[in-house]
Structures are given as C-alpha cells and as structure tokens.
Amino acid sequence: SQQGEEDPQALSIQEGENATMNCSYKTSINNLQWYRQNSGRGLVHLILIRSNEREKHSGRLRVTLDTSKKSSSLLITASRAADTASYFCATVVWGKLIFGQGTELSVKP
Amino acid sequence: EADIYQTPRYLVIGTGKKITLECSQTMGHDKMYWYQQDPGMELHLIHYSYGVNSTEKGDLSSESTVSRIRTEHFxxxxxxxxxxxxxxxxxxxxxxxxxxxxxxxxxxxxxxxx
Known part of the structure; x- marks a missing residue:
C-alpha cells in the first residue's frame, strides 16, 4: 500500500479562500515533500520539510509537520484560479520517494 | 525550469509492438526514476537507478525494462x-x-x- 494518504481527495473553493490539504504517512521519515501537478503534466516540487522542523513557509504556502501523529498539512492562502492542480505529499522509504494519492484542488474564479 | 526531457509526449501504438520511452536529464543527477500514473492520479514507482549500470525494480511490478548506460539517459x-x-x-x-x-x-x- 502507498506510504502516504491524503485528504480530502478533492477540494473545490472560491478564489481568495484558503485551501488546506492533509497527508498521513506510516513509517519514520527524514523529510516530507509536497509536489504539484497540472493536468497531464509532470510534477513540480513545492517544498521540503525536515523531520526536525514543525513549520515551513514559501510564499503563499505553509507546511506543517507533526511527527508524533505522522501527519503533515499544506495550506495555500489567498488561492487563485491558477492554483488549480493536484497536490501530492511524498516521503522517502528505503531510498525511494513514495507518493500519496493526491488531492485534486479546484479554485473557481 | 527542470532540465529533464521525455519523448515522445504522446504515443499511440498497436498491440505487440516494441516501444522505447526516452528520458534524458542534463543536471548530472545520479538517481533516476520511472513512475506509472493511473487515471485516478496515484503514482507507482516501477524502476529506479542509483547511477550508471544500476537498475532496480520499484514497488509496482512492471513488464517494462530499463537501462542506465550513461548518467544522463534512462x-x-x-x-x-x-x-x-x-x-x-x-x-x-x-x-x-x-x-x-x-x-x-x-x-x-x-x-x-x-
């Protein structure tokens, strides 16, 4: 089974609202990463948070990590229509990057 | 901008044909990966490589094969x-x-x- 599970599977919001996606994982990690995928394209790396970090920011993105609960969240503030995409968390398991199932975000103008 | 290229972008072929999907990167990275993605979005690792002459099978069984003769080509x-x-x-x-x-x-x- 996949290392990461994400919820919700799909999220639809209005432009300007915040979007929160959650990721849970099973094994101990050194770091957790978030990626974005526009329809039919390759994934783009957004942010990496290390196991000794609790929160990290990058522009309108905020990622939190709770290693005791084995969970992470990605917050996109003041969303835009261009943020419409699928978002994946990923963790390293035995040297391989394993992805969660993804959250499909739709931002309506 | 990522310097990793895949060709072709789209391929439609008949059953029984032999095909090769190309992947090249110009970043000098040692590790390379192939993922298969279902329509429902989930990505599955099918092959990876730590460097030249290294290839490993991923978590999803695949009938495909890979080679790594040059660092930049997989x-x-x-x-x-x-x-x-x-x-x-x-x-x-x-x-x-x-x-x-x-x-x-x-x-x-x-x-x-x-």
Missing amino acids: PLTLESARPSHTSQYLCASSEFGQGREKLFFGSGTQLSVL
Whole structure:
C-alpha cells in the first residue's frame, strides 16, 4: 500500500479562500515533500520539510509537520484560479520517494 | 525550469509492438526514476537507478525494462505492448544523498496501446 494518504481527495473553493490539504504517512521519515501537478503534466516540487522542523513557509504556502501523529498539512492562502492542480505529499522509504494519492484542488474564479 | 526531457509526449501504438520511452536529464543527477500514473492520479514507482549500470525494480511490478548506460539517459522499453500498458509514464531525477531527494520530473509520456 502507498506510504502516504491524503485528504480530502478533492477540494473545490472560491478564489481568495484558503485551501488546506492533509497527508498521513506510516513509517519514520527524514523529510516530507509536497509536489504539484497540472493536468497531464509532470510534477513540480513545492517544498521540503525536515523531520526536525514543525513549520515551513514559501510564499503563499505553509507546511506543517507533526511527527508524533505522522501527519503533515499544506495550506495555500489567498488561492487563485491558477492554483488549480493536484497536490501530492511524498516521503522517502528505503531510498525511494513514495507518493500519496493526491488531492485534486479546484479554485473557481 | 527542470532540465529533464521525455519523448515522445504522446504515443499511440498497436498491440505487440516494441516501444522505447526516452528520458534524458542534463543536471548530472545520479538517481533516476520511472513512475506509472493511473487515471485516478496515484503514482507507482516501477524502476529506479542509483547511477550508471544500476537498475532496480520499484514497488509496482512492471513488464517494462530499463537501462542506465550513461548518467544522463534512462530509457524504458516494452518488448511487446498490450492494452494494459496504457498509462502515463513519468521520468524523474534527483541528487544522491539524504535530504537531497527532491525530484525533478519530465512532462511525461501518455501511452495508449490499442
């Protein structure tokens, strides 16, 4: 089974609202990463948070990590229509990057 | 901008044909990967490589094979394509070492086997 599970599977919001996606994982990690995928394209790396970090920011993105609960969240503030995409968390398991199932975000103008 | 390239972008072929999906990167990365992505979005690791002459099978069993003769090149081959091979194939690369697993992806090859 996949290392990461994400919820919700799909999220639809209005432009300007915040979007929160959650990721849970099973094994101990050194770091957790978030990626974005526009329809039919390759994934783009957004942010990496290390196991000794609790929160990290990058522009309108905020990622939190709770290693005791084995969970992470990605917050996109003041969303835009261009943020419409699928978002994946990923963790390293035995040297391989394993992805969660993804959250499909739709931002309506 | 990621310097990793996949060709072709789209491929429609008949059952039984042999195909090779190309993947090249110009970043000098040691590690390279092939993922298969279902229509429902989930990505499955099918092959990876730590460097030249290193290839390993991923978590999802695949009838495809890979080779790594040069650092920058990681082609994937299907000897006899079947409709069950219809999928999106994503190639990626990264540096080697803990904390350096940030992946750079190509744009993908959408394969349709009729």
